[in-house]
Amino acid sequence: EDKVVQSPLSLVVHEGDTVTLNCSYEVTNFRSLLWYKQEKKAPTFLFMLTSSGIEKKSGRLSSILDKKELSSILNITATQTGDSAIYLCAGRGSSNTGKLIFGQGTTLQVKP
């Protein structure tokens, strides 16, 4: 059975800290891994990773995929209170349905 596991499940840091969120996956015929940020409502898309070792970056956020280790990390540098959210990782296999398998999410709280 396909599964995605995130760690830690929750994290509390102070503004300015750097955090690393982990995601490991077991997805049949793996094709891509996606990261989403969820604040009060809808998950919003951050990154989609398909190739191993290529870093995707957007401002203070970056992510990389390691296909050998079946894992991905999401880094946030110089954290701000606005980074407080649930971060969701999802894996996608090669079927043409586009279905995503989500991890449990990591709840990040950034204190001032």
Add this chain to the structure above:
Amino acid sequence: NAGVTQTPKFRILKIGQSMTLQCTQDMNHNYMYWYRQDPGMGLKLIYYSVGAGITDKGEVPNGYNVSRSTTEDFPLRLELAAPSQTSVYFCASSYSTIPDQPQHFGDGTRLSIL
């Protein structure tokens, strides 16, 4: 752009009642999905559709039904509501799977069954 719109935002149902959660998208996306999110459990796929007239079960379909008569709309029906269906429901859509595209989510419907 409206994107993915879900109604209602909140609803309280009594055990045994039925209701339909509405989802519509204006992005001409072929692929649509229904998820439920329980605390600490991530999102679980209930049903999905790869185009008008085509639907299929996800991980947790029991107690739910869907239909897809148009590209824009993908309603989720709960028959005989049970307390275990208390959850936040998200609808999502994407344009294609080749090449891979991210799914875009609605704001969710918070449903309580009492």
